[in-house]
Amino acid sequence: MRWTKFIHLTDTHLIEPGALLYGNDPLQRVQAALDSICREHGDADFVLVTGDLAHTGQPAAYQALQQAFSRLPMPVRWVIGNHDDREAFCAQFPTVPRDANGFVQQRLALPLGELLILDTNAPGVPYGVFCAQRQAWLAEALASSAEAPLYIAMHHPPFDVGLASMDAIGLKDAAAFEAVLAPHRHRVRHLFFGHVHRPISGSWCGVPFSTLRATNHQVAFDLHAAEIPGSFEPPAYAVVLAHAQQTLVHNHDFLDASPRFPL
Ligand SMILES: [Fe+2]
Structure with a gap:
């Protein structure tokens, strides 16, 4: 059985080079991640980047993003986050599909099902939005995907993650999202998201999910802090291996240079 292999990377927060x-x-952090991906996982089918591609949505940041990732031998699937500027991103990446209303949403056929890329960006606010137009797009995508196994990628988690400071800027339309997804939830093999800059995995309404640390800076582990506490825990990317019966998510601290030894 052939595994589908891809890389989950998130929250690159690029600024002016x-x-x-x-x-x-x-x-530099992104380049280190790309070095590691090329060296260790050049056989991955694609790289999935779940938003906050740029820190303030500067065109120069998207230009640097495109230049940096252009050396990868595999395609990149982009998700936008609250720090992104949709128009500036699309100006630099004009071939990335948008839905009929201009949102950066698309359906991607995978050997093992469909990957749905969702857009939760709303200009000027840190929380996520999944408006009626985006809900209608998702409902149609789900209805026309027959019984295909589904994988979902989005920036904001569509549920609380137990970190007060991040839950305050979660997905505003979480209840509507849950209602749209509910009839198809049994087909969702995994949900990938970014936004929280921390490694978290679990399940939500029976849907397995994971997220991970970002490349530049992290959110410290504090369940109760009201303000978002930053930290410099090591950056990571995830190596995802999937086939019809199984999904594996390996987190990789790609800057770790500690010695290896026989155990
Ligand atoms: Fe972020």
Whole structure:
């Protein structure tokens, strides 16, 4: 049986090349992740990046993003997040599909089912929005996907994750999202999201999910803090292996250089 293999990377937060964000160079961090992907996982089928591609939506950041990822041997599937600027992103990536209302949403056929890429961005706000137009698009995509196994990628988690500071900027239309998905939930093999800059996995209404640390900066583990506590825990990407019966998500601290030894 052939595994579908892909990389989940999130929250690259690129800014103008050469500038620092919280003392780190986000582009250098992305380049380190791409070095690792090319060296260790060049056989992946694609790379999925779940939003906050740019920190303030600058055109120069999207230009740097495109240049950096262009060296990958596999395609990249982009999701936009609350820090992104939809129009600036689409200007730099004109071939990325948009739905009839201009949202960066698409259906991608995979050997093992369909990947639905959703757009939860709303200009000027940190929380996620899944408006009636996007709900209608999802309802139609779900209805016309027959009984195919589904994989969903979005920036904002459509449920609380137990971190007060991040739940305050979660998906505003979570109840509507849940209602649209409910008749098809049994077919969802996995939900991938970003936004929280922390490794979290579990299940929601029976749907398995995972997210992971970002490339430049993290959110510290504090369940109760009202303000978002930043941290510099190590960056990571995930290597996802999937076939009809199984989905595996391996988190990889790609900057770890500790020695290896026989156990
Ligand atoms: Fe982010």
